[in-house]
Amino acid sequence: MQQRSSIKYTCAAIAWTIMVSYALMMPAREIQSPDGFSFPGQDKVVHMLLFAVLTFLLAKALRERSINWNKVKLFFALSLFGLITELVQFKIPDRSADILDLCADVIGVIVGLILIRII
Numbered sequence: 001m002q003q004r005s006s007i008k009y010t011c012a013a014i015a016w017t018i019m020v021s022y023a024l025m026m027p028a029r030e031i032q033s034p035d036g037f038s039f040p041g042q043d044k045v046v047h048m049l050l051f052a053v054l055t056f057l058l059a060k061a062l063r064e065r066s067i068n069w070n071k072v073k074l075f076f077a078l079s080l081f082g083l084i085t086e087l088v089q090f091k092i093p094d095r096s097a098d099i100l101d102l103c104a105d106v107i108g109v110i111v112g113l114i115l116i117r118i119i
Helices: 002-025 042-064 071-091 099-118
Strands: none
Touching: 002 042, 002 071, 042 071, 042 099, 071 099
C-alpha cells in the first residue's frame, strides 16, 4: 500500500512540476482569468499557490519513498527553481522577470514546508 502511495505522490509531483513550468513560461497574452475574476496582486497569489503545492507534493513524494530529505535543501532547490523561471521569462514574449514574483514563489515554498509538517 505504501508503494502505491509513493507512486501516486511521485507522479503528482512530476505532473505538477511540468504544469508549473509550462504556466510560468507561456507568453502572458495566453494567460486569461475567468471573466470578472481578477484582483490586485492576483498573479502573486497564483505564484504562491503554485509553489506551495509543488513543495508539498515533492516533500510528500520524498517522504513516501523513504528518501532522506532535508527541508533546507528542498527550500533552496525550489527557491532556485523560482529564480530560474523568473530569469527565463526575460526571453519570453510579453513576459518579464519580477522580484515580487520570486518573493511569492519563496513564500509558497515556506507555506508548502509548513503544510507538510502539520498534515
